[in-house]
Amino acid sequence: MPDPRPRLGFLGVGWIGRHRMQAVQRAGAAHIAAIADIDPEVAHAAAATVGCADVCPDLEELLSRDLDGVVIATPTALHARHVSAVVGHGIPAFCQKPLGRTASECRELVELARSADVRLGVDMSYRYLAAVRAALTALRAGTIGEPHVAELVFHNAYGPDREWARDAALAGGGALVDLGCHLVDLARLFFGTVAADRVHADLFASGARLGPDPSRVEDLALAQVTLTDGRVLRIACSWWLPAGTDALIEASFIGHGRALTIRNVGGSFYDFEALLVEGRRYRRICEPPDDWGGRALVEWASRLSCDRSFDAEVEQQVDVARVIDQIYGRAA
Ligand SMILES: NC(=O)c1ccc[n+]([C@@H]2O[C@H](COP(=O)([O-])OP(=O)(O)OC[C@H]3O[C@@H](n4cnc5c(N)ncnc54)[C@H](O)[C@@H]3O)[C@@H](O)[C@H]2O)c1
Structure with a gap:
C-alpha cells in the first residue's frame, strides 16, 4: 500500500x-x-x-x-x-x-x-505550547474578559553563536527579531490583531544606546507599543542578560482584575506553565511536561x-513583522 x-x-x-x-x-x-x-x-x-x-x-x-x-x-x-x-x-x-x-x-x-x-x-513554535493553548482556551471561555495589556518578556542568558545571527543585515535585527517575534506573534494570537499606532523603543548593544534602524544587532530591546485599538504591548527581550538562570520567558495577558500568564519554569527553555491569576492568587491551568x-x-x-x-493564517506574520519594523524605527 x-x-x-x-x-x-x-x-x-x-x-x-x-x-x-x-x-x-x-x-x-x-x-x-x-x-x-x-x-x-x-x-x-x-x-x-x-x-x-x-x-x-x-x-x-x-x-x-x-x-x-x-x-x-x-x-x-x-x-x-x-x-x-x-x-x-x-x-x-x-x-x-x-x-x-x-x-x-x-x-x-x-x-x-x-x-x-x-x-x-x-x-x-511557541503558539503550539500546551500552556499557550490552555491559556487561549481560558481566554476564549471569557475567564479574564477582554485583555487590554500584554506584558511580554524573553531574556536569554545566552546569545546566538552563529555569525549570521549577529549581523543585522543577515538576521534582520538582534534579540528583538530573534526572540521578540515569538512574543509579538503571541500577542497577535491572543488579541486577534496587532497594528501599532505609537511606539516607544529603547535598543542597546553592550550597554550602548542604538539609534533607529540600527546597523548593529541589539542585545536588549525594550518597547512599549500602543495598538490602534488602544491596547498596549510591553516588550522586553535580550541576549546575554545576567538573568541568574538560562532564560526568563513570560507572556501575560491582563484583563480587568484577572490575567492569563504563560511562563517558563525554573529558567528552562522547554518547560512552560500557564496560570489564571486573580489578585495575589493564581491557579495553574497547565504544567510540564510537554514535548512541543x-x-x-x-x-x-x-x-x-x-x-x-x-x-x-500566514498573513499574520506580516502583521508581526510590521510591528517589529516599527519598533526598530524602520519603514514598515
Ligand atoms: N522556530 C524557532 O523557535 C527557531 C529556533 C531557532 C532557530 N530558528 C530559525 O531557524 C533558522 C536557522 O537557524 P539555526 O540556528 O538552525 O542555524 P544554523 O546556522 O545552525 O543552520 C542553518 C543551516 O543552513 C545551512 N545553509 C546555509 N546556507 C545554505 C544554502 N544556501 N543552502 C542550503 N543550506 C544552507 C547551513 O549549512 C546550516 O546547516 C533561522 O532563521 C532561525 O531564526 C527558529
Whole structure:
C-alpha cells in the first residue's frame, strides 16, 4: 500500500532544521524524502540520524525530487530566496521564523504563496505550547474578559553563536527579531490583531544606546507599543542578560482584575506553565511536561496531507513583522 504521508524535503539541517526533522519522524507525520544543506558533512550527518538515503547538493536538485513540501531552516537572510524558489515551483513550504527580515520581505512571500495557491507555514513554535493553548482556551471561555495589556518578556542568558545571527543585515535585527517575534506573534494570537499606532523603543548593544534602524544587532530591546485599538504591548527581550538562570520567558495577558500568564519554569527553555491569576492568587491551568518543539511542523504536515492550498493564517506574520519594523524605527 502506498505511504499516505506527505513526502518532505529538508533544506538546511543545522541546529533547528535537524531538530524539526527528527521531531517529524518521531511523530510519524511525514516521509523524509530528501535533504539538502550547503555543508555536505552536515547534510550526511543529519540524513544518517533519520535514515534518509537521498542527500542533494543544493535546492535545485532537491526541487527535482517528487516532493509534497519543503521545510526550510536556512539562515534568515536566505528565507526569501529559498521560499520564493520552492513556492515558485508550486510546492508548499514550511519556513523557520522569521519568515523574512522585514514586513515587506514577508509580504512578498505571502503574496507569492497566495498567487501560486500553495500552503506556506512558519515555525512560530511557541503558539503550539500546551500552556499557550490552555491559556487561549481560558481566554476564549471569557475567564479574564477582554485583555487590554500584554506584558511580554524573553531574556536569554545566552546569545546566538552563529555569525549570521549577529549581523543585522543577515538576521534582520538582534534579540528583538530573534526572540521578540515569538512574543509579538503571541500577542497577535491572543488579541486577534496587532497594528501599532505609537511606539516607544529603547535598543542597546553592550550597554550602548542604538539609534533607529540600527546597523548593529541589539542585545536588549525594550518597547512599549500602543495598538490602534488602544491596547498596549510591553516588550522586553535580550541576549546575554545576567538573568541568574538560562532564560526568563513570560507572556501575560491582563484583563480587568484577572490575567492569563504563560511562563517558563525554573529558567528552562522547554518547560512552560500557564496560570489564571486573580489578585495575589493564581491557579495553574497547565504544567510540564510537554514535548512541543516540533509540533508546528507536525501539524503543518498533517494539514498538508488533506489540503496543499494557500492558508491565509500566514498573513499574520506580516502583521508581526510590521510591528517589529516599527519598533526598530524602520519603514514598515
Ligand atoms: N522556530 C524557532 O523557535 C527557531 C529556533 C531557532 C532557530 N530558528 C530559525 O531557524 C533558522 C536557522 O537557524 P539555526 O540556528 O538552525 O542555524 P544554523 O546556522 O545552525 O543552520 C542553518 C543551516 O543552513 C545551512 N545553509 C546555509 N546556507 C545554505 C544554502 N544556501 N543552502 C542550503 N543550506 C544552507 C547551513 O549549512 C546550516 O546547516 C533561522 O532563521 C532561525 O531564526 C527558529
